Amino acid sequence: MADVKTVGLLGAGVIGGGWAARCLVNGYDVVLYDPDPEADRKVGEMLANARRAWGRMTQAPLPKEGRLTLVRTPAEAAEGADFIQESAPEREDLKIRLLAEASRAARKDVVFGSSTSGLLPTKLQSEMIAPERFTVGHPFNPVYLMPLVEVCGGAQTTLETKERAMAFYRTLGMHPLHVRKEIDGFIADRLMEALWREALWLVNDDVATVDEIDDAVRFGPGLRWAFMGTFLIYRIAGGEAGMRHFMAQFGPALKWPWTKLMDVPDLTDALIDKLADQSDAQAAAQAVGTDLRDLERLRDDCLVNVFQGLKARDFAYGADLAAFEKTLYDRAHAGAVAAEPDLSQPLKLHRPSVLPEWTDYNGHMTEYRYLQVFGDATDALLRLVGIDADYLATGRSCYTVETHICHIAEVRAGEPMTVATRVLAAEGKKLQLYHELFRDRDGTRLATAEHLLLHVDTKASKAAEPPAAIAERCKTIAAAQAHLPPPDKAGRAIKAS
Template sequence: MTGIRKVAVIGGGVIGGGWVARFAQNGLDVAVYDPDPQAERKLAGLMENAAHAFAALIPGDRPVFGKVTFVSSMREAVEDADLIQESAPEQLALKQKILAEIDAHARADALVASSTSGLLPSDLQQAMRRPERLFVAHPFNPVYLVPLVELVAGNATAPETIETAKAFYAALGMKPLHVRKEIDAFIGDRLLEALWREALWLVNDDVATAEEIDDVIRYSFGLRWAQMGIFQVYRIAGGEAGMRHFMAQFGPCLKWPWTKLMDVPDLTDALVDKISDQSDAQADGLSIRDLERIRDDNLVAIMRALAGQAGGAGWGAGELLNTYEASLAVTPLPKAAPDITRPLDLHTATVLPEWADYNGHMTEYRYLQVLGDATDALLALIGLDAEMLASGRSFYTVESHLRHLAEGKVGDKLTVSTQVLSSDGKRLRIFHTITNDTTGDVVATGEHMLLHVDTTSGKAVTAEPALGETMAKLAAAHAGLAVPDAAGRAVGQPR
């Protein structure tokens, strides 16, 4: 990951805390400095939600979680960091002071990123002795899920700083966008500001409530924006003639006196109270942590749905997610060799929102999916690889018996343990047990008979010597284990 292994985060609030989660869930050690005595407590709740979301977003192998350490001084945080992410309040003088202190104590080769949402990096660099390493890395909340990060260089920023930053944030599963011109509020916030101004006027003039405006967005164009943005959506609106026709048809309305973009209502106490009261009513008793969890689950569901589009290649944020997951698979995390004298824990899974049925429980075919993935993990362990598959050798599952014993709910982390009951070179009989890691309950079991086959003829054949020896070794190692009570049971047999 571009040589960056340890980072420092200055400011552990909503944005800084989001960065801590994003960094740590990618295996980076993070030193956090925040003078707020409540910072560590506040961050703990955010980190819990972030861990829940990341487990659902990346249900397979994930990096080993990085170490997060709160330190008592800025110097202690930055002095051995490879990259420092400043996330202090949006006050130019304060940020300049903090960046100067970071600059004084950080290693000469360390990069310095500011999370500012609108301050110009050229202004932020003014008090730094090494301004060439400073750049803006502006994220969007929640930082640990939303992938976009705007990268902005100042007048003194070195080109290689931006290039290193692009590679670094991309390795975190993000979409780094280099904003080519230094401009107030960059790109994202300028677009959001336009919509926000109009929304304030609509509430101020009693045209709509806060909840009604949110409904307009989430039930209409927000759905389109999530996967196509604005220009591509309007291209479709132009019909077969495309964008040129759309611009000709709807361009004149841009001159109509609809918008109040050049003005903003006075944020009087009355307007602030009105918006706050409407927002409280809309929340309907849900805490900020509750709303964060709901927002995160929805974002995960949207991104994972997009990941399955375009024939499985993914679309938009889903395509980016697939690329990120593939990068984790290309460089798998080191694992200790399994103890084959015990049932093998080869597969874990997290129950995703889309796995739930109308009762909020894991659907039947998802149990079979988890068991199938565990079988694949076992076959990989015994030596079934791409080369063997290409040669026309594989395993077919010819019989299964699945028992549903407990409910799997969204967010549950499941571990599958696998026991080899027997093997004769052609047949492999296995028994899986799915356990809920949180409760310890056995959620389901699956007994399966697999045949080693020649895929050209479709007939069972004896496995190659190396594969057969591994199968026999596992069967012998597990021969001394107690046979599960459910092994060999018939469907409907009394417990």
């Protein structure tokens, strides 16, 4: 929501700290209440992980990081907030008390979300001032990275409240799921609970170890669940006849006494010891260690790789991520325009960093990533002159028809860089750009790229004159930079000598 600038958070545990990190990296100021004296340290460590994960997940320019303020009371966290998220321990009485206290301090129009994983929203809102502005916003760990947030209202919650909450969560790059009927555990936790109960029985009865059960998930159905869920996978399993054939073939098996979903083994000391010992052995055997932060970073890296793979297919969360990146680019473009850059100098519109997966066997950035970096810099310049997502939707664009890249110096993983862009010529359908890539640490020039672009009518699939406003902006930049000395690498051709 455009009107949200400050987020009030109640609770800074694993979930609340994750909310803080996600909000901060997305540019929101956070006012946080938690009585834990270690809250500042714990949130700081989660924020460091969030920065690392988001830096790997997207090259889109993130907004300036928000400011974190810790306060001593729930009222202090609520009184200046534009959105409030409660993430206290899963105790109904505690949550009711916190929400009631915070609601008395907050503005009457401020939406409240609760991170509860299963408590009914009707009960949680029961003692609030203006309870109609309360809804559940149930996230998943790590909150700073996982996209799903279940939104479920109580008896007094308005549809407008849920819509406003979902709009806010989308600004964080999340995927809100509207739970239309109030129910204990909502949707995802009920599904996870079924799997968890069966897993406990398999360990209790010595059918499988925790390692074997995890392998059954991560090498099997878990891979498909990441992008197609349960029903779409089973539809495919039904062949050409789809779900109807699948149910006819496998439906009778539902009556077989396979599972124990309505029962759970006694959590005896012996079973808990077995679970803990096997979990420790599992971590050691897979060489992932038992250090919490190392495990978190491994989990984050794997999630980011899955997200990026899905983005390449524009499917499942990959489609959400691609759409969210467009909003980040548009926001950055708006900021660049508002900042009124000095057009007489090379424009520094793109500041990438080298991701580990961008490097070759020598540890240097691979050749095709240079093209990606320069292509992103070209996109930044195009957005500056008005060729943004809205413009592309009209069926017009700029296509690169020729590129010349010079590789000058090596660059390694983790290196922050800056691209400086010049408009060498803007004549009719043609736009000639020149980029220089510099290493931020010492200003070393790493590479240059010269691009020739043509403005096109994408519907007609042919070159076309740009609108007067676009053409004028390009010419203005070219004229402003005309006094700069000719680039030393521009106009070069490959020579054998």
